[in-house]
Ligand SMILES: CC(C)(COP(=O)(O)OP(=O)(O)OC[C@H]1O[C@@H](n2cnc3c(N)ncnc32)[C@H](O)[C@@H]1O)[C@@H](O)C(=O)NCCC(=O)NCCS
């Protein structure tokens with residue numbers, strides 16, 4: 338069984354960018370955002386609950402209207418909590434099933450809200466990807482073509498970044514000053530040696 342390793346960091350921290358380096362090292366990655374989206378489109382029970390919560394206009398031609406839902410949940414804490422309660426347990430179960438099938442030394446589970454969703458509890462280690470807030474805001478505004486206010490609203494639903502990093506076992510700084518690849522290699526080597534030690538102990 339591989340080590341189960343989470344990788345987290347707030348919106349725009351550069352998780353996807355860092356993960357692409359781990360992928361070149363042959364490490365399988367579970368994308369929790371993508372799994373949540375899949376569940377919201379394909380899981381009949383999840384879809385039913387979402388329609389109960391947001392009404393028929395939650396879907397247009399069977400496609401989740403993400404802009405519409407985002408407009409509600411990032412302005413209404415209770416609705417976000419209710420949406421999370423529908424989606425997160427299903428996503429966590431999907432990740433668990435996927436991780437059990439992998440044969441590598443370790444696997445990565447990527448999620449912006451790994452601690453917030455309770456998913457970190459089932460993992461062996463967590464890697465944090467850190468970037469300062471002003472860089473994260475600018476990156477997300479550029480990538481998603483959204484306003485500063487929209488980015489700030491999502492940030493407000495995520496644990497403070499410094500606190501999040503304190504909860505992590507490893508931190509990779511992606512601030513455009515420090516080189517990222519050597520930091521990834523260091524964490525990779527460490528995880529391989531932990532796994533080897535674990536296997537040697539039986
Ligand atoms: C509200 C939705 C429809 C908006 O879709 P949209 O395409 O605009 O955003 P996307 O899903 O790509 O998320 C972009 C970023 O927003 C932030 N974000 C998304 N969901 C949440 C959440 N529940 N709490 C806090 N931040 C969130 C994360 O930083 C994420 O990386 C969508 O984010 C959603 O369904 N969220 C609830 C499910 C969830 O928690 N997904 C994240 C699982 S890790």
Ligand SMILES: Nc1ncnc2c1ncn2[C@@H]1O[C@H](COP(=O)(O)OP(=O)(O)OP(=O)(O)O)[C@@H](O)[C@H]1O
Pocket residue numbers: 346347348349350351352353354355449476477480511512513
């Ligand atoms: N070191 C870097 N230098 C320059 N641009 C970067 C760097 N790291 C990430 N970016 C850019 O910043 C944006 C956000 O990065 P990325 O999509 O990897 O973040 P993320 O943590 O996965 O975000 P989210 O939680 O929103 O999904 C992307 O457009 C990416 O290309």
